Amino acid sequence: MNLTITTRPVTVTKPQAADLLSVSIDSFERHIQPDLRVIRRGRLVLIAVDELERWARDNGERTLPQERSTT
Numbered sequence: 001m002n003l004t005i006t007t008r009p010v011t012v013t014k015p016q017a018a019d020l021l022s023v024s025i026d027s028f029e030r031h032i033q034p035d036l037r038v039i040r041r042g043r044l045v046l047i048a049v050d051e052l053e054r055w056a057r058d059n060g061e062r063t064l065p066q067e068r069s070t071t
Contacts, residue, residue, distance in 0.1 A: 011039060011046040020052060035059075 012020065018028035035055055039046040 009049060011048050012052075014045055014047065017047045017052055020049075021056070 015025055018025045036051050
């Protein structure tokens, strides 16, 4: 029996983070990274995937107005 376990990464590099958010590395560094908590180890910069998800939730906006309930 072959068992394949797929795990989600805990952290990603800046280029990987930019790819996950579908932006260029330049846009990531200018517009997104300043809002993130990062992990620095020498020249290596890692970003927690949870932190990217938090940023996306906090910076999302609705494209349609919410309907008000009349009840």
